[in-house]
Amino acid sequence: MKIDSYRNQRWLESTLDYIWNTHFEDVPRANNVEIIFGKKAKRRLGSIGLDKDDPGTSIIRINPIFKDLDVPEFVIVATIVHEMTHYAHGFNSPLEQKQQHPHRGGVIRREFAERGLEYMYIEQNAWLKENWPGILDKYFEPTAYRRRNRPVKLKLPWWMSGL
Numbered sequence: 413m414k415i416d417s418y419r420n421q422r423w424l425e426s427t428l429d430y431i432w433n434t435h436f437e438d439v440p441r442a443n444n445v446e447i448i449f450g451k452k453a454k455r456r457l458g459s460i461g462l463d464k465d466d467p468g469t470s471i472i473r474i475n476p477i478f479k480d481l482d483v484p485e486f487v488i489v490a491t492i493v494h495e496m497t498h499y500a501h502g503f504n505s506p507l508e509q510k511q512q513h514p515h516r517g518g519v520i521r522r523e524f525a526e527r528g529l530e531y532m533y534i535e536q537n538a539w540l541k542e543n544w545p546g547i548l549d550k551y552f553e554p555t556a557y558r559r560r561n562r563p564v565k566l567k568l569p570w571w572m573s574g575l
């Protein structure tokens with residue numbers, strides 16, 4: 413997949429550093445944390461995992477469809493904040509694990525709110541609901557994720573199935 417965009421590896425890294433310095437300055441960078449574009453996906457916007465070759469390194473993977481300039485920057489920033497929240501909560505990071513489950517109980521939204529970013533959480537959800545299916549049409553066969561044009565009904569937002 414080739415998308416012409418200023419959103420390259422260097423941009424990803426500086427965006428992560430910016431978010432860390434401005435909104436997560438209280439969270440220690442306790443190991444090596446990398447950020448890369450992963451595989452394109454319909455539902456997984458981002459993920460955080462440990463490097464299988466080097467478990468001392470955490471890797472944040474971002475959906476490469478986010479290089480598409482029809483996706484506003486705040487949607488990507490919100491995705492990085494989401495993955496940073498998992499890191500801060502001790503999921504796939506050396507930090508103390510704060511709760512049993514990475515998503516249950518509204519912990520992600522609460523973390524956005526405590527960091528003054530609840531508006532971003534809300535706007536990301538609204539933007540995805542409105543625009544993500546249209547973006548996916550450019551990169552996937554539409555029928556692969558929609559059945560007879562009816563929206564998929566799930567309790568959780570369907571684009572949030574990743575960790």
Ligand SMILES: [Zn+2]
Pocket residue numbers: 494498514515574575
């Ligand atoms: Zn998550």
